[in-house]
Amino acid sequence: MSKYHNFMQKPLSRREMLDICKGGFGSLALLSLLGPLPLSCGQSERSIINPSSNLNLGPHFLPKAKSIIFLYMDGGVSQVDSFDPKPRLTKENGEDPRKKFKVDATQFDNVGKILKSPWEFKQYGECGMPVSELFPHIATCVDDIALIRSMTSQFPEHTNANYFLHTGSGLQGRPSMGSWITYGLGSENKNIPGYVVLDGGLIPPGGLDNFKNGFLPASYQASILRAGPQPIANIKPKESIPNLQEQKLSFIKALDKKQLAEIGEVDAVESAISNYELAYKMQSSIPELTEFKEESKATKKLYGFESDDPHTRGYAAQCLLARRLVERGVRFIELTCPKVSADRWDQHGNLKDGHEKNAHAVDQPIAGLLKDLKSRGLLEETLVVWTGEFGRTPFAQGSNGRDHNPSACSMWMAGAGIKGGTIFGRTDEYGYRVIENEVSVHDLHATMMHLMGINHEHLTFRFGGRDIRLTDVHGHVIKDILA
């Protein structure tokens, strides 16, 4: 007994915790521990995991957004082919860029000629925002979109740039932005985790560490859902007789309770009990979520369920799922890209073919999402963020590709608290470098947090002897794009 007692006294590591819960759906169960926000500090479900953590709970000031949908454009969309038209590229197409401006080292160091955009731009909406032919559907939503043409990254390579965009640090191991936000606000829904990644087929370079909790408690890591019949491993009970699972669970619970009575209140056992209970609930909440029975044909069509392109249909399902998660109070939803035949947005060659395939897969579903959110009144409390990890070069790599360019990237936000129809920031005449109102990834994070009612300087977690925040020691809220 004393040996066992010793074992129980030891604080549980994440691994051990998962081990305990591995009876099928353990890790997911842990995620769903986040209960609704407690008004009075004290008996929240979360306090089981870390009693001190709920000091941070709740917004600092009246939020604009309750949820964020992060549309991640894996690989880096070319800004001069999407949202930042540069007539000078057309004029000087085929000329040597080194004679025009200083060319930084690029990843593949295969600098070709200045390359004009293969797509035409047209102005849309009341605001007259120019959008290229790549995004005819998103173009119809520009009056709800604030475009930033001046984002930069610190890293010219995918893995680091991904970590930077997702965690505010180019190195592996920091908590992801979704983890920070659920850590700050908790989740509204007892039956679904607060931070969800909808896997479209491409996990970004850098892998799952983009979505991890880092040093934050394990309950704040993302749980990854796939659109399809089996969105989460083992979500359907193995037992053929429904009663059997219930009996098993209640037997385990009885054993755990007995143990508790003997050794006193131990967090680990208490959480194990509630993990089982919540995972049990998810068996019904998750299938209910991922079946689109109650969605009308018109809604599905809006998203692109009737497209000929299977990737469009796939991304449409992700977007619709994202809306359903927002309705269920999930805080942070990231969509990764579908696996089209031409790789992610990373067109080092064959720009035209690759960008067209990628754009076709996401354009209609994203526009459908924005419109559906808007008519349901959800867009006013949901922030939609569309961005890659960096931009691409205005000159060719080889003959018909574009290399990575961390010095300029176009991204946009729409929804809660965003001033629609704004264009912020400016690049030079080639779209190569930012020359006005540079926006760093930290500024983006600060702004996202601000809209969720969080002061990014005040949401901290003590680790390694320092109070650490998502924006480290940087970050300014981009006031000019706020309504």
Next chain:
Amino acid sequence: MELSILLNTGVTENPSDILIFFGRIHPLVVHFPIGFLILAALVEITTKWAKFQPLKNYIHYLWGLGSISALFAILFGYFLSLSGDYNENTVFLHKWSGVALFLFSSICYYISKRQIKLPFYGKSILILIIVFTVFYTGHLGGNLTHGSTYLFEYAPNSIRSLVGMPKKEIPRKKVTVLDSADVYLDLISPIMNNRCVSCHNQDKKKGDLDLTSYANLMKGGENGDVIIPNDTEASDFYRRITLPESHDDFMPSEGKKPLTKNEVLLIGWWINNNAPSNGYFSQLNPDKEIISKVKNILGLDKNSLFNKKVSPPKKEIIDSLSNQGFILNKLMKDNYYLEANFSLSEKSITPKGFETILQLKDQLIWLNLNHSNITDEYLMKIGQLENLIKLNVSRNNISDKGLMHLSDLQNLESLNLYETNVSDSLLTVIPKLINLKRLYLSGSKANDSIINELKKKNEKLRIIFD
């Protein structure tokens, strides 16, 4: 002799950078004489005990160190004073008490070294004077860097009156209604306190201008009056805040954050209205434009609800609502405004149970009843939640009859009627919701003519209907 010449030349026009650089080491160096001299005095006292007697032979080193370091402090301090940023009178006293300290400690060094006996407690008196001078000089130095009010700023009023300072100012109450705003005290003076006073106060009077009070402002600066009532063009104050930011004369200088457009506009308006020292803003016949600017500056254009503090909700009520399936969220740290969300509940709600929510009447500003099986009957209760800013009753079986109950929600900014059965009553109810900004009617029974009518009545209202 040379030293005193150097000391008396006073502020030179353009001290070289290197002198200023050394000058800025002064704050570091001054702590050496303070430490050494106090230590020397302490050791002098302890040597009265037999046990410490042997120290007597070494005491002169301490006095020597004190006096040499005092000399360096004086030298660096002098360089610092060349920059001319400091109150002259205080600098004068500080300088000469520092010199006195150097002289006294040198004397002490000499008599300790030679073991000279002074008549009638001479040495003790000398040490006492040194200790006093250390404190006095140090205090003056503190006043120079931090301002003379620094030390007693937070002292209790009884101590403040002992040193001849006025009672602590009671900060003016935050203005919550425009009619109570005083034009100078609540509007003009806070602008200067935020942006100008750091350089224009009693101790640091750049351009010989003190902006801490109306009287001093009107005394003007080195070039005479800065405010000429009813004449913005002649007022140097106004000229300087309206110059291009890159201009040498632009205020605030040194790249400090400039005044906002609204602040500049307000100051111009104030000067053109005779630049009064007090009086209610609203009694000066402000026009609509300036009223809206002032509301913006005072933060009164935001929803006025947030100017008051609500009391925390009772725990029993929270518990009872939570048990019924409501999720209640606190929406900000410094107040108890709440959101109630029933849309995720697995249970259904009874009209009786729903009544509990009226007890959160003060706190509740967001209410989400999307797809919650509520009917017209419930809207009667909701109509009494007068602090509501956001109301979502989408996807419920709600008709015109129910909507009529909502006409009193004067704070409502967003109303979601997606997929409900409302139609004609919109024309009666919506125009009464004076603060309404967004209205969601997709999937309702409204039609184009109703929508157009609504748009005509309130052009600012955004109606989402497709």
